[in-house]
Amino acid sequence: MFNFRLLLLLQILTIVKSELSIPSLPKVRLLHSSILVDKKLYIFGGFRDNPFSDTIESTYNQSPDDRFFYLDVSKPFYTSKLPWTADNKNLPLNNFSSVLSGGVAASYGGNNNVTIYFINNEHDKTLPPVLTFNTSDYSWNNLFQPNITGDIPIGRNQMKPITDRNGKIYLLAGFSFTTLQNVKRNGGMFIFDTINLSCVLDYDIFTSMLRVEYSATLLPNGKIVYMGGKGSDGTLITDGFRVVYLYNTNNSNWERQSTAGSIPNGDNGISSVLGLDGFRIIVFGGGDIDNKMLYVLDTTNSNWYEPNVSGKGPIMKRLEHTANVIGKYMVITFGSGTNFNFTYRNIGESDVLLLDIGNSSNYIWTDYFDPDAAIPPQQLPQQQYNNKNNIRIIIGVVFGVLGMICITSLSIFFFIKRRKKSLNETTFPIPDNGENVKSDLEISSRASGSSY
Ligand SMILES: *[C@@H]1O[C@H](CO)[C@@H](O)[C@H](O)[C@H]1NC(C)=O
Ligand SMILES: *[C@@H]1O[C@H](CO)[C@@H](O)[C@H](O)[C@H]1NC(C)=O
Ligand SMILES: *[C@@H]1O[C@H](CO)[C@@H](O)[C@H](O)[C@H]1NC(C)=O
Numbered sequence: 001m002f003n004f005r006l007l008l009l010l011q012i013l014t015i016v017k018s019e020l021s022i023p024s025l026p027k028v029r030l031l032h033s034s035i036l037v038d039k040k041l042y043i044f045g046g047f048r049d050n051p052f053s054d055t056i057e058s059t060y061n062q063s064p065d066d067r068f069f070y071l072d073v074s075k076p077f078y079t080s081k082l083p084w085t086a087d088n089k090n091l092p093l094n095n096f097s098s099v100l101s102g103g104v105a106a107s108y109g110g111n112n113n114v115t116i117y118f119i120n121n122e123h124d125k126t127l128p129p130v131l132t133f134n135t136s137d138y139s140w141n142n143l144f145q146p147n148i149t150g151d152i153p154i155g156r157n158q159m160k161p162i163t164d165r166n167g168k169i170y171l172l173a174g175f176s177f178t179t180l181q182n183v184k185r186n187g188g189m190f191i192f193d194t195i196n197l198s199c200v201l202d203y204d205i206f207t208s209m210l211r212v213e214y215s216a217t218l219l220p221n222g223k224i225v226y227m228g229g230k231g232s233d234g235t236l237i238t239d240g241f242r243v244v245y246l247y248n249t250n251n252s253n254w255e256r257q258s259t260a261g262s263i264p265n266g267d268n269g270i271s272s273v274l275g276l277d278g279f280r281i282i283v284f285g286g287g288d289i290d291n292k293m294l295y296v297l298d299t300t301n302s303n304w305y306e307p308n309v310s311g312k313g314p315i316m317k318r319l320e321h322t323a324n325v326i327g328k329y330m331v332i333t334f335g336s337g338t339n340f341n342f343t344y345r346n347i348g349e350s351d352v353l354l355l356d357i358g359n360s361s362n363y364i365w366t367d368y369f370d371p372d373a374a375i376p377p378q379q380l381p382q383q384q385y386n387n388k389n390n391i392r393i394i395i396g397v398v399f400g401v402l403g404m405i406c407i408t409s410l411s412i413f414f415f416i417k418r419r420k421k422s423l424n425e426t427t428f429p430i431p432d433n434g435e436n437v438k439s440d441l442e443i444s445s446r447a448s449g450s451s452y
């Protein structure tokens with residue numbers, strides 16, 4: 001009897017404790033950062049008020065639980081009850097650039113990509129240019145000029161940082177600035193190496209890349225596709241999607257690429273992710289009500305199209321939100337309608353939107369996140385292949401068929417052998433064709449003559 005009561009008490013305590021570790025509902029926001037590290041989608045900063053004033057800035061967003069927290073994507077959840085978790089261990093609140101001065105840009109990097117780099121803007125020279133948070137040992141560090149060699153990076157919340165496979169963060173500054181070393185520049189690309197903490201400013205960019213609130217997507221071949229956005233003075237880039245810009249991280253070369261198909265109107269505050277197939281760029285949101293919610297750019301033929309979508313999607317279009325790919329989902333966080341319209345909560349829409357992008361012939365809006373959901377086999381690019389590729393395809397098909405015959409005969413063999421033991425054991429692994437997707441993508445882009 002006593003033991004039973006003790007057990008009950010312990011259970012109640014556990015429930016109370018787990019409820020306590022979930023912070024109260026975070027406030028709505030836009031122009032925040034979202035950084036995926038392992039099974040945590042970290043959210044930093046953002047704001048929700050307009051007009052903004054110096055007086056409120058000094059006290060703005062000073063609640064650590066509302067400034068830096070994460071979505072726990074290790075477990076399943078419904079978007080009606082989001083697993084937000086506070087993780088503000090010693091958050092150095094006042095060492096981040098203020099929202100009023102343009103905020104920060106943040107991305108992951110360092111050894112094993114477990115460290116988050118918060119890159120401050122250039123306005124307050126007393127602040128550390130870069131703050132780091134190591135998610136594996138919870139340590140914070142300030143990096144100043146002696147710690148970072150070369151140029152000192154400048155980040156703002158209207159920039160979209162990209163981390164490449166070598167731990168370099170690419171930060172396109174599409175506006176004029178004065179570097180911390182007092183050099184005036186009309187835009188540039190900061191390339192911040194988070195492994196050896198060196199940084200270079202490559203200011204040889206197209207004048208057409210003078211923009212903010214663009215989207216940036218890293219392709220498997222190391223090129224970053226920039227699109228959309230507006231001038232730092234607020235002018236809309238009307239051909240923001242008709243012409244996209246490719247930055248080759250291997251050699252710092254820029255290319256201009258015209259597109260065709262159902263080209264959306266130019267827009268800013270959009271988000272984009274690379275589809276699981278490695279060649280489609282999925283673009284969500286923005287402020288232009290004449291545009292649809294979702295568009296896809298097929299990078300093998302530079303063609304825009306409206307994807308097939310099912311499920312109950314959002315009614316309110318959002319801008320200045322973020323998007324990350326987690327498992328088979330495009331995970332969209334926060335954002336608002338135009339003019340700080342956050343009424344999406346009133347109409348029952350969540351701070352997190354989930355688009356299942358597992359099947360590119362049919363994306364599905366969903367309210368359920370399954371961390372273990374299998375990623376379906378991906379469609380290869382639809383292309384006119386040249387002879388050389390045909391040979392590769394024929395070889396591939398022949399080996400594929402031989403492989404299937406082998407697998408089939410083996411499985412029949414094992415099936416017969418095991419049949420008496422159990423009926424549940426006859427599962428065989430689906431071959432992972434990720435590698436094939438990548439190499440075919442490279443081949444097909446050469447074949448089509450497009451410059452991706
Ligand atoms: C903020 O940065 C300053 C200068 O590096 C440092 O002295 C201070 O400890 C930092 N504050 C926190 C909370 O880390
Ligand atoms: C983060 O912490 C881990 C564990 O202490 C360490 O191995 C790793 O080197 C740290 N990363 C950086 C970038 O300092
Ligand atoms: C940055 O440099 C300063 C001065 O050399 C040094 O004291 C500090 O430990 C360095 N910080 C890091 C994180 O390396």
Ligand SMILES: *[C@@H]1O[C@H](CO)[C@@H](O)[C@H](O)[C@H]1NC(C)=O
Pocket residue numbers: 111112113163164165166167
């Ligand atoms: C770090 O992230 C990049 C970009 O997502 C990836 O290409 C790279 O393999 C990752 N590095 C490690 C050590 O996990």
Ligand SMILES: *[C@@H]1O[C@H](CO)[C@@H](O)[C@H](O)[C@H]1NC(C)=O
Pocket residue numbers: 149193196197198
């Ligand atoms: C850091 O590594 C890059 C290559 O990624 C190299 O070009 C650069 O010289 C290195 N810088 C330092 C200070 O070691």
Ligand SMILES: *[C@@H]1O[C@H](CO)[C@@H](O)[C@H](O)[C@H]1NC(C)=O
Pocket residue numbers: 221222223248250
């Ligand atoms: C960039 O370099 C990587 C590694 O060497 C290579 O796999 C990739 O194809 C290169 N990308 C381009 C566009 O040349």
Ligand SMILES: *[C@@H]1O[C@H](CO)[C@@H](O)[C@H](O)[C@H]1NC(C)=O
Pocket residue numbers: 316337339341342343
């Ligand atoms: C906010 O957006 C909703 C949905 O688009 C609209 O019905 C409402 O009128 C807007 N509110 C304001 C204040 O603009």
Ligand SMILES: *[C@@H]1O[C@H](CO)[C@@H](O)[C@H](O)[C@H]1NC(C)=O
Pocket residue numbers: 359360361362376377
């Ligand atoms: C993807 O969706 C299409 C259309 O709904 C369907 O025909 C196809 O079988 C699906 N593919 C996979 C791998 O589920």
Ligand SMILES: *[C@@H]1O[C@H](CO)[C@@H](O)[C@H](O)[C@H]1NC(C)=O
Pocket residue numbers: 305306307308360361362
């Ligand atoms: C949309 O679905 C239809 C019917 O399943 C299919 O024929 C078509 O190819 C799909 N379109 C795209 C863009 O995937």
